Amino acid sequence: MADYDLELVKLRKVYPGGTVAVENFDLQVKKGEFISFVGPSGCGKTTTLRMIAGLESITGGNLLIRGNDYTHVPTEKRPTATIFQNYAIFPHMTVRQNIAFGLKVRKLPTDEVDRRVDAIIEKLELGDVAGEKEASLSGGQKQRLALGRGLVTEPDILLLDEPLGALDANLRKSIQEELKILQRELGITFVFVTHAQSEALSMGDRVVVMNAGRVEQISPPFELYTRPKSPFVARFIGRNKIIEGKLASVDAGNSVLETRFGKLRGVTGFDPGRASTGSKAMAVVPSEYVNILPAGEGKGKDELDTLRGTVTSLDRVGQVVHVAVRMDERLDVRLEVHRDKIAGTEVEPGRQVDLSWRHDRTTIVLDAA
Ligand SMILES: Nc1ncnc2c1ncn2[C@@H]1O[C@H](COP(=O)(O)OP(=O)(O)OP(=O)(O)O)[C@@H](O)[C@H]1O
Numbered sequence: 610m611a612d613y614d615l616e617l618v619k620l621r622k623v624y625p626g627g628t629v630a631v632e633n634f635d636l637q638v639k640k641g642e643f644i645s646f647v648g649p650s651g652c653g654k655t656t657t658l659r660m661i662a663g664l665e666s667i668t669g670g671n672l673l674i675r676g677n678d679y680t681h682v683p684t685e686k687r688p689t690a691t692i693f694q695n696y697a698i699f700p701h702m703t704v705r706q707n708i709a710f711g712l713k714v715r716k717l718p719t720d721e722v723d724r725r726v727d728a729i730i731e732k733l734e735l736g737d738v739a740g741e742k743e744a745s746l747s748g749g750q751k752q753r754l755a756l757g758r759g760l761v762t763e764p765d766i767l768l769l770d771e772p773l774g775a776l777d778a779n780l781r782k783s784i785q786e787e788l789k790i791l792q793r794e795l796g797i798t799f800v801f802v803t804h805a806q807s808e809a810l811s812m813g814d815r816v817v818v819m820n821a822g823r824v825e826q827i828s829p830p831f832e833l834y835t836r837p838k839s840p841f842v843a844r845f846i847g848r849n850k851i852i853e854g855k856l857a858s859v860d861a862g863n864s865v866l867e868t869r870f871g872k873l874r875g876v877t878g879f880d881p882g883r884a885s886t887g888s889k890a891m892a893v894v895p896s897e898y899v900n901i902l903p904a905g906e907g908k909g910k911d912e913l914d915t916l917r918g919t920v921t922s923l924d925r926v927g928q929v930v931h932v933a934v935r936m937d938e939r940l941d942v943r944l945e946v947h948r949d950k951i952a953g954t955e956v957e958p959g960r961q962v963d964l965s966w967r968h969d970r971t972t973i974v975l976d977a978a
Contacts, residue, residue, distance in 0.1 A: 611676030614640045614798040615661065615766055621669035622656050630656040632822045634670070638766075641796040643789070645813030647806055649845070652819040654802045655770055661800060662691045662768050674765060690759035694771040696751055698743045698758075704750075705730065705739045708757045715762075729757045732791075748776050752784055760795070767792075769801045773808065785812055806846055810834065818842050835895055836972050838878050843974055848896040850942055853976065856888045864973040866892050870916050870936065875971030889976040896944055898970040901932060903954050904961035915965040918942065920958050934962060 620634040631653040638644050646654040659665035661672060663684030672680045679687055690711075699707055708729055712722045730739055733753040738746060746754065752772065759767055773781045773788075789812055792799050803809050809816045810830040818825040818833065820841045826833060837843040843851055854868035864877045873892040884890070904917060918934040921941070930951060934942045942964060956962055 611673075612639075613637045613673070614642070614675055615800070616673040617657075617661075617670065618673070619670035620657065620660060620667065620672065622653070622660060622665065623668045630822055631660070634824055636817060636824070636827065638798055638800070640798055643792055643799045643801065643812060643814045645809035645816045646800065646802045646819060647804065647809035647816060648819035648825075650804060653822040654804075654819055657819075658691070658768050658770055658800060658802050661766070662689050663687045664691070688765040689768055690762050690764040690766075691768040691770065692755045692759045692772045694774045696755035696772075698751060698754055700743045703740050703742055704735055704746070704754055704757075707743075707754055708735075708761050711758060711762045725761050725763075729761045732760075733757050748780050749784055752776065753787075756788075756791070760797075764797065766798045766800060769799060771802055771804070773803070781808075788812070810846075818846065820845070835970070836876070836878060837893055837974060838972075840891060840974055840976055843891065843893040843972075850894045850896060850899060852892045852894075852940065854890060854892065856884060856886055856890050856973070858886065859884055859888075863969075864890070866890055866973055868892065873914050873971060874968035875973040876969060878972040879975040884975050891974050891976055893972045893974050894966050894970060898966045899942070899944055899964050900966065901934070901944055901946055901951065901956055902963045902965065903956060904963055906963060910965075912967050912969070913965045914968045914971065915963050917961060917963055920956060920960050920962055923956070923958055932956065934964060936964075 615638040617634050617636040620631060622631040623629050634657060646657065648654055656665060660667050663682065667680050671678060674688055699710065705726060709722050709726045712725060730736055733756060735750065735753055735757060738750055743751065755772065773784055776784060785808060801812060813830060815827055815829050816833050817827045826838045826842045834847045837846060843849050852868050852870065852873060854866040857865040857867040857872060859877065859881050861877060861881050863874060866873045875892050916936060918936040920932060921935045922933045924931040925948060928948050930946050930948050932944050932946060936942060
């Protein structure tokens with residue numbers, strides 16, 4: 610029994626024109642894992658998914674499914690199914706015929722086709738529309754039909770390329786939940802491509818962040834959100850406050866950064882062997898961990914790092930208050946705080962305030978530049 614459902618080993622893709630779309634992509638996926646790929650447009654997410662599906666040739670490296678090498682195996686011989694953003698539903702066929710299609714192509718016996726199609730229709734609650742065609746289906750039903758077409762072939766791995774991109778925001782949310790529940794029930798490995806970070810984080814057991822053809826970080830969502838390992842991830846994921854500086858001390862657990870606001874401490878987010886005192890780095894603090902207090906009230910606790918600034922604007926929206934604080938001409942910090950937290954205090958426009966956070970919430974990230 611192979612340890613992993615899917616292994617990518619130094620996967621590489623160069624398109625005929627010379628574009629290097631994917632470089633040095635390593636990933637190991639356990640059976641039943643939900644993996645999200647996220648990154649800006651053109652970073653290579655779709656190309657990677659298409660290489661796994663066998664829809665795009667692999668220029669270098671290896672692709673293993675359950676321990677077997679599939680690097681150069683054609684798509685129809687791979688134990689994968691792909692769901693595309695446009696669903697690729699046949700408009701002239703009914704829901705039932707659409708689901709059965711992939712099995713008929715594989716020339717399965719009729720009773721086997723019927724049995725599998727019935728089971729999928731029941732599982733995805735498509736019984737009421739089994740005789741309908743695409744034109745009369747809702748967005749959610751089309752999505753489920755597309756899933757049904759993939760699942761009926763009983764793939765080891767389901768590949769989903771922005772499958773919720775065409776849905777409006779409310780439907781998207783509810784289908785995200787349905788999809789996640791279904792995936793857990795089925796125990797099938799999902800690889801899910803999206804450019805929406807909230808979707809990647811809410812659905813994935815682990816998230817792969819890609820940038821310019823390379824993997825930036827592979828982590829579970831909370832770790833990705835709170836412990837970015839690169840400047841790109843710090844800026845792309847979450848709502849981080851970033852302060853640049855130079856390393857004043859480095860060790861495996863914690864580092865100290867010398868910044869224009871003084872020394873800031875944090876958890877070392879890089880291999881300490883790769884850096885030394887004086888290297889460029891940044892302190893990254895998720896906004897959610899930053900507290901705002903009237904000037905002077907934030908000081909004096911050893912576990913806290915504190916910076917002084919001036920409130921430039923304050924907007925109350927229901928229970929939430931949006932506060933903008935100018936630290937200096939290069940850094941404006943925007944925070945959301947609960948109204949009760951600052952009620953009756955001197956946190957008002959024009960006033961000085963202290964922003965403080967526990968230094969173990971900070972990650973010190975090496976600046977590659
Ligand atoms: N068929 C192709 N021929 C040549 N270059 C291509 C081809 N398909 C994609 N590319 C290029 O490869 C790079 C990666 O593209 P890819 O579509 O994989 O990115 P993506 O992250 O999925 O982007 P998006 O979110 O916009 O779909 C881009 O520079 C793109 O222009």
